[in-house]
Amino acid sequence: xxxxxxxxxxxxxxxxxxxxxxxxxxxxxxxxxxxxxxxxxxxxxxxxxxxxxxxxxxxxxxxxxxxxxxxxxxxxxxxxxxxxxxxxxxxxxxxxxxxxxxxxxxxxxxxxxxxxxxxxxxxxxxxxxxxxxxxxxxxxxxxxxxxxxxxxxxxxxxxxxxxxxxxxxxxxxxxxxxxxxxxxxxxxxxxxxxxxxxxxxxxxxxxxxxxxxxxxxxxxxxxxxxxxxxxxxxxxxxxxxxxxxxxxxxxxxxxxxxxxxxxxxxxxxxxxxxxxxxxxxxxxxxxxxxxxxxxxxxxxxxxxxxxxxxxxxxxxxxxxxxxxxxxxxxxxxxxxxxxxxxxxxxxxxxxxxxxxxxxxxxxxxxxxxxxxxxxxxxxxxxxxxxxxxxxxxxxxxxxxxxxxxxxxxxxx
Ligand code: AMP
Ligand code: MG
Numbered sequence: 001x002x003x004x005x006x007x008x009x010x011x012x013x014x015x016x017x018x019x020x021x022x023x024x025x026x027x028x029x030x031x032x033x034x035x036x037x038x039x040x041x042x043x044x045x046x047x048x049x050x051x052x053x054x055x056x057x058x059x060x061x062x063x064x065x066x067x068x069x070x071x072x073x074x075x076x077x078x079x080x081x082x083x084x085x086x087x088x089x090x091x092x093x094x095x096x097x098x099x100x101x102x103x104x105x106x107x108x109x110x111x112x113x114x115x116x117x118x119x120x121x122x123x124x125x126x127x128x129x130x131x132x133x134x135x136x137x138x139x140x141x142x143x144x145x146x147x148x149x150x151x152x153x154x155x156x157x158x159x160x161x162x163x164x165x166x167x168x169x170x171x172x173x174x175x176x177x178x179x180x181x182x183x184x185x186x187x188x189x190x191x192x193x194x195x196x197x198x199x200x201x202x203x204x205x206x207x208x209x210x211x212x213x214x215x216x217x218x219x220x221x222x223x224x225x226x227x228x229x230x231x232x233x234x235x236x237x238x239x240x241x242x243x244x245x246x247x248x249x250x251x252x253x254x255x256x257x258x259x260x261x262x263x264x265x266x267x268x269x270x271x272x273x274x275x276x277x278x279x280x281x282x283x284x285x286x287x288x289x290x291x292x293x294x295x296x297x298x299x300x301x302x303x304x305x306x307x308x309x310x311x312x313x314x315x316x317x318x319x320x321x322x323x324x325x326x327x328x329x330x331x332x333x334x335x336x337x338x339x340x341x342x343x344x345x346x347x348x349x350x351x352x353x354x355x356x357x358x359x360x361x362x363x364x365x366x367x368x369x370x371x372x373x374x375x376x377x378x379x380x381x382x383x384x385x386x387x388x389x390x391x392x393x394x395x396x397x398x399x400x401x402x403x404x405x406x407x408x409x410x411x412x
Contacts, residue, residue, distance in 0.1 A: 001273040001280075003384065004308060004343045010270050011284055011309050014291050017319040018174040018242065025162050028154045030215055031172035032319030037148040039165055042138035047102045051133045054093040054115055054122055055084075055106035061127040069123045078103065093122055102134055109133035141165075151319060173319035178211045179238035180204050181221035183231065183249040183258060184297060189223065202370065203247040203302045207295075210306045211245075216314045226255035232265055235287050242317065244290055245310060248297030250281045258294045259283040275384060276343045278367035279305040298367035304345050304379065307400065325398045327381070330357035336382065336389040343384050347376035350397050350404060357404075359397050377403045 002010070020034040049055065056072060064070040072093040078084050084094060084103030093110075094103050095117075102109070107130050114126040141147055147165070148158050154172070162170055187201040188194050201223050208218035219241055224234040226249060238244045249258035250272070262285040263269045269285040272294075278301035283294030293310050295302045312323040330350050338344050348359045362375040378397040382389060389395055 001275050002271050004274055004276050007271060007274045007282070007284070008309060008312070011291075011313055012316060014270075014286070015313045015316045018176060018317050020171040021174050022169050022171050025159050025168055025170055028159060028162075028170050028172055029156065030153060031175075032153050033148060033150060033158075034171045034173050034319060036146055036150045037162065037165065037167065037170075039141045039143055039145050039147050041141075041165065042143050043141040043164055044135055044137055044139070046137050048099050048135050049096045049102060049109045049133060050098065050135045051109050051111045052098050053096060053109050053112045053133065054124070055088060055096045055103050055109050056093045056124075056128065057088060057090065057106060058108040058128050058130045058132070060091060060093075061108070061110060061124055064124045064127045066125050069125050071118075071121050071123055074117075074120055074122055076103065093124075095122075107131065107134075151321060153320060153322075173317070176216045176242040176314055176317045177219055177240075178216050178314065179219045179221050179241035179244045180207050180211065181224050181234055181238065181244070181246045182297075183224045183226060183246055185226045185255065187223045187248075203295075203297070203299055206299065206303055206370075206373075207245055207247065207306060210303065210311065211314065214311050214314045215318055216243075226257060228257045228261055228264075231257055231261045235261060235265060235292070239288055239290050241290060243310075243314065244287065244292040245295060245306070246292070247295045247302045250283045250294040250296055252281075256281075259285075262287065262292060262294060274305075275341060276304075276308070276345065277338075278345065279308070280342075282309065284309070296367075299370040300347070300373055301367045303373055307379070307398075308345075325400065327396050327398050328357055328378075328404070329394050330359040330378075330380075330397045332380065332389050332393055332395045333358060333360040333391065334389075335391045336380075338382060338387060340385055340387050344380075344382040345398070346380040346382060347372040348378050348380045348397060349375060350378040350399070352404065357397070359395060377401055 075092045076086050076094040078094050078096045078100040080097045080099040083101050088103050088105035108128040110128045116123045182201045182204045186198050188198045211218040224230050249256045259272050272283045274282045281296045282305050285292050295305045315323040347362045350357050350359045362372045378399050381396045381398055
């Protein structure tokens with residue numbers, strides 16, 4: 001049996017980012033970019049107006065006020081997207097719309113609100129500074145500038161930036177294909193009403209959803225019976241996946257053959273059993289070079305083990321460097337006791353109350369109580385050397401989703 005830290009270390013050295021693929025930027029949200037993007041152009045491409053108003057020479061507006069208006073001659077009209085034909089000379093102005101290129105000779109724009117049109121002239125009621133209301137060429141992005149760094153996880157703003165550079169395709173790390181199989185003679189398919197002694201294979205579904213949640217592709221391999229020959233056959237059909245996940249059959253029961261089969265056909269069982277609860281009977285190895293996680297069968301154990309070990313691995317394969325769940329400190333509303341030696345992951349609901357977080361358990365912590373995961377948004381992590389958490393003590397909580405970053409009401 002090894003520690004959670006050691007297990008994680010042993011697992012992660014087996015994973016590297018996959019190769020790159022070129023995809024449309026519309027499909028790239030959340031993906032990790034595998035190339036540096038340098039801008040081929042200035043954005044904006046030319047000096048342009050930040051306001052609807054009049055392009056002027058700032059010197060011509062000096063001293064203009066409500067009580068001392070000045071007049072300039074309108075020589076041209078410049079809508080957005082058009083380039084001026086004339087140069088602004090002393091005493092002249094051009095009507096200009098937001099985004100339109102500043103005409104030659106002008107060095108400021110006066111807002112429409114500070115002017116009044118009067119036939120072919122404009123009355124101005126305020127002065128402007130040099131460069132006022134002008135957006136300069138390259139002020140957002142300069143030609144040659146590094147705008148999106150290799151390794152960035154793409155968000156909508158990155159995608160807008162790529163679009164503004166004219167890049168409709170981008171290289172990102174591939175998504176791992178993850179074969180998921182459940183083992184157990186007691187399992188029936190989702191369509192079947194389970195007779196006594198049988199139960200629906202739910203693990204394949206929770207695991208598939210977890211795979212999707214970290215951006216990878218689940219491949220449903222169905223149920224495998226508790227026979228070595230069946231397991232061997234099934235594992236072999238999964239070898240074109242990037243990762244294999246099985247659930248069940250890794251304990252010490254008479255029919256728990258997964259680890260034997262891993263040892264026999266894989267000849268690469270890295271470890272079995274981790275000092276954690278739930279999730280102790282985890283096996284990790286490889287079959288013909290394909291990493292294989294033998295997760296425990298109990299529904300909570302399978303999910304918690306996935307969280308701790310599979311999720312960081314799948315994120316690493318996709319080029320992510322931030323591969324761990326966020327942890328926060330919270331005040332625990334209950335007392336806990338456990339034996340030393342194991343790391344415990346206690347299903348909890350975390351809420352923000354005033355300016356601190358408060359965590360309460362979601363009830364029965366049995367590893368078969370899937371309901372305890374349904375209501376949880378976090379796992380209280382109780383360290384190997386801890387034996388007791390007092391009510392009101394501070395605990396570390398690993399967040400399982402982003403529910404704490406959202407709110408039911410507007411907050412300022
Ligand atoms: P095992 O580790 O194979 O002994 O499985 C432990 C327990 O987990 C079984 O007795 C089942 O109750 C449960 N279990 C195993 N596999 C699944 C599955 N695919 N879906 C739901 N529950 C399962
Ligand atoms: Mg079993």
